[in-house]
Amino acid sequence: MVLDSFFNKIFGGIIESSPLGGLIFISFILTFLITLAYKFMTDQVLMKSVKGEMKDIRKQMKEYKDDPTKVMELQKKSMERSMAQMKNSFKPMLITFIPLIIIFGWLRGVYAELEISFIGISSWLWIYIIFSIIFSITLRKILKVH
Numbered sequence: 001m002v003l004d005s006f007f008n009k010i011f012g013g014i015i016e017s018s019p020l021g022g023l024i025f026i027s028f029i030l031t032f033l034i035t036l037a038y039k040f041m042t043d044q045v046l047m048k049s050v051k052g053e054m055k056d057i058r059k060q061m062k063e064y065k066d067d068p069t070k071v072m073e074l075q076k077k078s079m080e081r082s083m084a085q086m087k088n089s090f091k092p093m094l095i096t097f098i099p100l101i102i103i104f105g106w107l108r109g110v111y112a113e114l115e116i117s118f119i120g121i122s123s124w125l126w127i128y129i130i131f132s133i134i135f136s137i138t139l140r141k142i143l144k145v146h
Helices: 004-017 019-041 044-063 068-112 124-143
Strands: none
Touching: 004 019, 004 068, 019 068, 019 124, 044 068, 068 124
């Protein structure tokens, strides 16, 4: 692949010295860049208000659980708000998807040859996912991404 040498120059040294540390570092960098993309490419005010509305709708649904008509009305409203939230998230998702696919192709090639383990998990992909989730939750709180 064309970008293999580029990624090897950037991340090769850290992966050679510590394959697990390199994977954790790459997970952090990618999660940080994705989080920044979502922060600056979405309407954060809208996302925060939709999140609040969804919380209120869920609360109302609990209150009206014995009234199927009201619950259906609230579910419809919830679906509309979810669609607004998804529509707002679509642009950064599209922009980050292709670079991630390219990087994951490179990672697969690099880590296919290496043995790594973290708390009994030996799949580089699962290790990446675990750390990505941890970093994402943390970075979203720090950067106030909704």
